[in-house]
Amino acid sequence: MSPLSTDQLRQFGRDGYLVVPGLVPPDRVAAANAAIDALLVDHVPAPGQHSIVERPPAEPELFALLYDTPAFAIAEQLTAPGGLTGPTHAQVALTYPPYPHIPGSGHVDGLNRLRDGRPQSFTLLVGVLLSDQSADHMGNVHVWPGTHRATAEYARTHGIEALLDAAAETSCAPVDQHDRTQVHGRPGDVLFAHYLLAHNIGGNTSTVVRRTVYMRLTRLGHAEHWRSALTNGLMEFDGVRES
Ligand SMILES: O=C(O)CCC(=O)C(=O)O
Numbered sequence: 665m666s667p668l669s670t671d672q673l674r675q676f677g678r679d680g681y682l683v684v685p686g687l688v689p690p691d692r693v694a695a696a697n698a699a700i701d702a703l704l705v706d707h708v709p710a711p712g713q714h715s716i717v718e719r720p721p722a723e724p725e726l727f728a729l730l731y732d733t734p735a736f737a738i739a740e741q742l743t744a745p746g747g748l749t750g751p752t753h754a755q756v757a758l759t760y761p762p763y764p765h766i767p768g769s770g771h772v773d774g775l776n777r778l779r780d781g782r783p784q785s786f787t788l789l790v791g792v793l794l795s796d797q798s799a800d801h802m803g804n805v806h807v808w809p810g811t812h813r814a815t816a817e818y819a820r821t822h823g824i825e826a827l828l829d830a831a832a833e834t835s836c837a838p839v840d841q842h843d844r845t846q847v848h849g850r851p852g853d854v855l856f857a858h859y860l861l862a863h864n865i866g867g868n869t870s871t872v873v874r875r876t877v878y879m880r881l882t883r884l885g886h887a888e889h890w891r892s893a894l895t896n897g898l899m900e901f902d903g904v905r906e907s
Contacts, residue, residue, distance in 0.1 A: 667738070667741055668738060668741050668903075673741075673742070674904075676901070676904050677898060677904040677907065678810065679809040679810060680809060680811065680812035680858040680860070680861035681807055681809070681855060681857040681858065681861055682856045683847060683855050683856075684738055684853065684854050684856065686852050687733055687734050687738060687852065687853065687854040688729055688733045688735065688851075690852065692728060692729060692733055693729075693851045693852050696729055696794055697794055697875065699725040699726060700716075700726075700794070703723070703756070710760060711760050711761065711763045712760060713757060713758065713759045713763070713865045715755050715756065715757050716755070717753050717754070717755050717756075718753060718756065719752065719753045719754075720753075726756070727751070727754060729792040729877055730751070730790060730792070730879055735790060735854050738854070739790055739856060742788065742856065742904055743787065743901055743902060744902060744903040746883050746884060746900065746902055748787065748881040748882065748883055748884070749882050749883075750881040751790075751879035751881060752880070754878070754879050755877070755878040756877055757865075757875070757876045757878055758874065758875055759803030759865070759866070759873065760868070761868040761871065761872070762869055763803075764801075764867050765865065765866065765867035765868075767806050769836065769841050769862070770811065770836055770841055770861075770862025770864045771835035771836050771864055772831065772859070772860055772861070773786075773859070774786055775828060775831035775835065775836070776832070776835075777832070783831075783894075785859060785890050786859050786880045786881065786882045786886070787882050787883040787886060787900050788859060788883075789855075789856075789859065789863075789878060789879075790856055790857075790879045790880070790881060791847075791855035791876045791877070792852075792854050792876065792877045793849045793851055793854070793876050794877060795851060795872055795873065795874050795875040795876075796850055796851060796872060797847070797849050797850070798848050798849065798850050800846045800848075801846070801866065801869045801870065803867070804866045804874070805846070805855070806845070806846055806863060807844070807845060807857065807863045808841045808861070808862040808863070811837075811841065811860070811861055811862040812861040812897050814837065814840060815827070815837040815839055815860040815862070815897070816860055816895055816896060817839075818830075818837040818839055819894045824891060824894055827894065837862075839862070841862060858897065859893075860897060883900040886900070
């Protein structure tokens with residue numbers, strides 16, 4: 665697997681996300697789908713988005729999507745020379761049709777405060793696509809490009825407490841959310857999204873159940889420097905900053 669190009673690194677810095685095609689080979693996709701089939705044996709499908717959360721050592725085929733493929737190395741290219749840790753869990757996101765849903769706005773995962781007052785922040789959301797999402801409304805996640813920069817700017821201008829207070833109401837910073845797009849890809853493609861990128865669940869009017877496995881990675885040292893990471897959007901992404 666060739667490393668990310670300068671254009672791809674810059675695209676991540678500008679938009680806050682990047683889809684890398686074909687990172688996960690078909691046999692890994694098939695093994696993960698078989699593991700999910702087994703998880704779903706007693707699941708009663710209903711239209712809409714359902715998430716199943718699995719923690720290691722359960723379901724190794726899900727974590728192998730990251731560790732036994734080039735996906736983890738590509739994630740670390742974004743943060744290099746700093747390394748990444750995680751994930752603590754895998755989220756199997758399923759969207760059963762027919763679900764003609766269009767989200768009104770996006771959210772940022774983990775802007776909620778923990779008991780000690782700090783947010784449940786992390787660095788990078790990795791989504792491995794296991795179903796065809798090559799056209800709109802196939803359960804694709806919706807994203808608002810550039811909102812990772814706007815969110816960091818809000819925190820810089822108004823302070824982190826103001827950001828967390830706003831997010832307690834809306835799960836997002838009060839930033840412009842006009843520019844929306846649906847993420848497209850095929851099974852084996854991998855989405856890398858900045859932690860501060862606004863995103864949300866999409867509708868599915870196709871004939872196929874949407875399947876994406878999300879894993880969340882954290883830059884080593886994040887517990888010490890999370891404040892800087894929130895106010896300087898590319899602080900943890902040396903590989904992107906230097907591109
Ligand atoms: O269903 C999706 O792809 C998005 C899920 C999501 O927004 C989340 O888990 O935070």
